[in-house]
Amino acid sequence: MLQVHKRLDDEQARLILKQYDDNVLVFNAASAQLGVKRRRFFQLLKLYRKNPNTFTVSYKRNAPARITAEAEASIQDELLKEQQLIADKNIPIKFYNYSAVRDTLLENHGLRVSVPTIIARAKQGGFYIPRPEKKAHDHEVTTNYVGELIQHDSSNHRWTPYASENWYALTSLDDYSRLILYGDLFPRESSWTHICGLESVFLTYGCPLKYYVDQHSIFRYVKNRDEQRHMGFTKFTDDIDPQWKQVLKECNVGVAYALSPQAKGKIERPYRWLQDRTVRRSAKGRVTEYQQVRKIFLSEVERYNTGQVHSTTGEIPIVRFQRAIKEGKTMFRPFTVPKPFESTKDIFCLRTKRIVNHYRKISLKNLWLDVPKARSGEEVELKLVPNLESNTVEVRIWHRDLLISIQTIKASDINLVHL
Numbered sequence: 001m002l003q004v005h006k007r008l009d010d011e012q013a014r015l016i017l018k019q020y021d022d023n024v025l026v027f028n029a030a031s032a033q034l035g036v037k038r039r040r041f042f043q044l045l046k047l048y049r050k051n052p053n054t055f056t057v058s059y060k061r062n063a064p065a066r067i068t069a070e071a072e073a074s075i076q077d078e079l080l081k082e083q084q085l086i087a088d089k090n091i092p093i094k095f096y097n098y099s100a101v102r103d104t105l106l107e108n109h110g111l112r113v114s115v116p117t118i119i120a121r122a123k124q125g126g127f128y129i130p131r132p133e134k135k136a137h138d139h140e141v142t143t144n145y146v147g148e149l150i151q152h153d154s155s156n157h158r159w160t161p162y163a164s165e166n167w168y169a170l171t172s173l174d175d176y177s178r179l180i181l182y183g184d185l186f187p188r189e190s191s192w193t194h195i196c197g198l199e200s201v202f203l204t205y206g207c208p209l210k211y212y213v214d215q216h217s218i219f220r221y222v223k224n225r226d227e228q229r230h231m232g233f234t235k236f237t238d239d240i241d242p243q244w245k246q247v248l249k250e251c252n253v254g255v256a257y258a259l260s261p262q263a264k265g266k267i268e269r270p271y272r273w274l275q276d277r278t279v280r281r282s283a284k285g286r287v288t289e290y291q292q293v294r295k296i297f298l299s300e301v302e303r304y305n306t307g308q309v310h311s312t313t314g315e316i317p318i319v320r321f322q323r324a325i326k327e328g329k330t331m332f333r334p335f336t337v338p339k340p341f342e343s344t345k346d347i348f349c350l351r352t353k354r355i356v357n358h359y360r361k362i363s364l365k366n367l368w369l370d371v372p373k374a375r376s377g378e379e380v381e382l383k384l385v386p387n388l389e390s391n392t393v394e395v396r397i398w399h400r401d402l403l404i405s406i407q408t409i410k411a412s413d414i415n416l417v418h419l
Helices: 010-021 028-034 038-050 069-087 098-109 115-125 191-205 241-252 263-282 290-307 318-324
Strands: 150-157 165-175 180-186 210-213 253-256 351-354 359-364 367-370 380-388 392-399 404-411
Touching: 010 028, 010 038, 010 392, 028 392, 069 098, 069 115, 150 263, 150 359, 150 404, 165 191, 165 290, 180 191, 180 290, 191 241, 191 351, 241 253, 241 263, 241 351, 263 290, 290 318, 318 380, 351 359, 359 380, 367 404
Parallel strands: 150 210, 210 253
Antiparallel strands: 150 165, 165 180, 351 380, 359 367, 380 392, 392 404
């Protein structure tokens, strides 16, 4: 059906709305004469009542009917760059991303062009590859609260084709809102980098009910796989708590394990989105350095959280998250440092225990540390807090629920990997 302004002039539209206001016409008759549905009818009625004398149904275009020659050239240029990325076998990109082209045109050229327009130009110019039909999967959001389940994982990729090594992306995703609560890029993966992710989430949002992870050795001890590493051939699965899991226990946060890669689909999809966007921008900018790629990655996390409508929830993640908090639909608990500990460093740390010798010293790798306030033969607990920037480790020594010593050592003097 033709639009209102193409079927009726202003006088005819005013008459129909006036007759509705005067109870001459009922809603069904008035909307039928205007040729609009309920929502559009009451939009027009609101405008009419605001000022009947100036009411008009004339259509005013907010944007020019045709894009400029400059915009056409920019679209072709960006599509050509996409084609070159797909042709390069060293870059893990197989399809065009027209939404990425739209965003690039806006950010780099200040041009607002719709995705359908870009797709139309792509098909005309031969910049189009049909995507295979997606396999059906469960899109249902199974949680009812933010903080009910946090999906946490890492992703190892060549984030730019001009780097000589892979880097690790770590993310924590709230299952209900699909908000990425934590996302960062690291040169290497370790228990400490994952503990940093916990610290960021707990101090920013509070303690969630449960984490959902795979069965990586950082998250779970599995018999026959990890027993040689821990030198314990009689231990069964989950008899030993890895460093990351010890932090969860300290904060009374549960953990569940995915039994297969397919069970992690909700967090794998954002990873694919982040990888695609980060690799495209890094490749087009010929970015080589880790810090530059990390900056791009963090900006894409921000875009995902605040600028993208999620295909499952139909909402922007940050909007859905904030509304849930406002409505009280949250399972986050405020984080507090449990007694007798004095600092967050006593919680978000690497842990190990040592026995004090006759000289009131303990050994840490090949390093000897003084422990003057503990007796020979007594056990002390060490809370190790690495500083990746200064390559140092703060050693906080606890004995009988008291902090008895704080020392700083070089990270290179000990092997944190085997703690």
